[in-house]
Amino acid sequence: MTKTNMLIAQSGGPSSAINASITGAIARGMASTRIDNVLGAVNGMQGFLERRIINISDQMKTSEDFDLLIHTPAHALGSSRYKIPKGGKEIYGQIVEILKDYNIKYFFYNGGNDSMDTVNKLADFLRDAGEDIMAVGIPKTIDNDLELTDHTPGFGSAARYVATSVAEVYLDTTVYPAPAATIVEIMGRNAGWLTAASALARDCGVPAPHLIYLPEVDFDASAFIKEVKALLAKEPHILIAVSEGIHDAQGNYLADTGAEADMFGHKTLGGAATVLEAMIKREADVPKLKTRAIQLSTLQRAAAHCASSVDLEESYQCGYRAVEAAVNGMSDIMITIARISDVPYVVRYDVGRLDDIANKEKKVPADWIVRDGTDVSAEMLRYLRPLVAGETSELLTEGLPRFFRFDLGRTVMPWEVK
């Protein structure tokens, strides 16, 4: 008898909860009487087109494997930057050919806006071609910029890392009596959600961050210096949280406009924080001021050791429910999270049409940005708080984490899973 298979692939940038989503999908798929093999494509759509397909059902054996995969950061199946070319009809034809070769009836793509666009177009193509294959999206992005969903899997863990780290960095800056200005740069080029999460550091009992700059508001350098000077006149140690994507009214990214920082016209290397640091050094006019620019680097998206257990659970559920939806005949959709209440925190899972999600970007609402674009509102804090909650959830051996790693080179041929 012919077998019915599902395939899952991952795309976009890493997060520490992304593998919780595929764990949910794999668990539901392996437990389904309608699915024989759970397959995975290596390196997203790019690897799929190269037929780099592994049999996940063969590689996950024990319940410990599932536990480890949930806690493993960054795409366990690899990612890709591949985008299907515009009007690439023949590519969709190729995709369908591979899907049919491997008897894949359910296709899942775990990623952000671009990935949802791919699933959207593939689902349309499958429907128009009369193929009985379901294509479903599983949301993932630390940027929290997907439409229709209250928030995105991965965001809560990144937000927890940012808030915790900003609070700890602040305490570090306060130990010497000399004045100090620290600028912490946070990911999110177009949407400021993750930078906004730095405000939760105040829940740790510290006054930081003193200023918060999101990319939703045009950055005004002279207003910035005025704020910094006023703050330093009042307290010796200040911390500023800034999005990597802040830009002036003309749309020039600050990270690209470091030229003034140097009298010889050399550009400042590094990102927005480095440019702001140079600006403060040059303009703040505070004797003995110590400045420091800190980039939270890729750890803000990969620090599984600081993952929110709420986020991991929701990420798992999104994967799990994507498989249920597909098996029930749904396609061209993405699983969404709807918030019922903040306190107690209650959500329900729903589905959104990919037409309404693909290629759209949800930004921070203007009325959640306050104090002339230097802070976020109480509504924002109420929104953020439940997302970072939960106990630290780690699987440690002698104090160190362990990870699940697929054997990505162990690809299967179609006849092995038919």
Added chain:
Amino acid sequence: MTKTNMLIAQSGGPSSAINASITGAIARGMASTRIDNVLGAVNGMQGFLERRIINISDQMKTSEDFDLLIHTPAHALGSSRYKIPKGGKEIYGQIVEILKDYNIKYFFYNGGNDSMDTVNKLADFLRDAGEDIMAVGIPKTIDNDLELTDHTPGFGSAARYVATSVAEVYLDTTVYPAPAATIVEIMGRNAGWLTAASALARDCGVPAPHLIYLPEVDFDASAFIKEVKALLAKEPHILIAVSEGIHDAQGNYLADTGAEADMFGHKTLGGAATVLEAMIKREADVPKLKTRAIQLSTLQRAAAHCASSVDLEESYQCGYRAVEAAVNGMSDIMITIARISDVPYVVRYDVGRLDDIANKEKKVPADWIVRDGTDVSAEMLRYLRPLVAGETSELLTEGLPRFFRFDLGRTVMPWEVK
């Protein structure tokens, strides 16, 4: 009746375990029938000389305060960069005057090499002056470079953060098929212990770091590029761990020699990792190679959320036993940790003479550095493993840490504690 008081102060750079040490000292002091008030100096010796002295016994009320203080990173009493000037006899006279004014019979200084030098000189002065005041050192440094002690409080937590973060960053670098070289820069200007701890990332099941460069070995740029090229010929994603203090055979720090990175003779901004990144970009000759320099920044010393519970416990014990030693009439000593066995991990606490510790730097032994200075030995791993162990020990509220903060402005006058 006249009261007998103890005073504790902190110095040097922050760590996430430094307040566990003062918690141990405070707990022992408050429980001692020989001590009436536990006092604290704000901003180390500098604040002490300015009589910025608080009454800790008045500010710590509940057992939760003690729990929170253990888990609070970075000097809760503040630090200072103040060093007593050479031959500053009159300064020691001033110190003794303040000690007597406040009826302080036991003086504790929590810090690294420089701080131990201060305690050493103060203890000598007190003895020569015939004063019955004990001066005892409590070790602290993420650099692990103090003599006579197997390791230093604070090191294990920083090591755990470094190993965990390197493993997570490595997974993040592997998700795209394109080749990538990532350089992670780690603190420790003269001693490579913390950089060596990056090798524990391999215990998480990843091959990173592929190369490890400590400041104990002169850095050879051409050998480095040869190693990088050979590695990239074999595998697409490599991670290099490097101490901030690597230098060439002439002693020039790499962080200061970025001049070649740019054809116009501009220096590369940033540290050693940025210089190595530029070097790889220029010389490695690998098409489409993605490079990234990551500085673990102050989080490696402040990330209490990743503290080793073994380290926190030992740090607490060092403070606790310092008070016991002083009350038993010991002075001019530092509490040390002696290792009895690796597996099971057993230590005992001892005391070391400050004459043998002050101003000395314990470096990584040459025979623990292997593979032509690009890796560390199995002995190093055996040494490191127990230090990072333990469960994550946090006090969370809704997923975020809370900290204990003294009211550092609430100073007391001598007559209030006499």
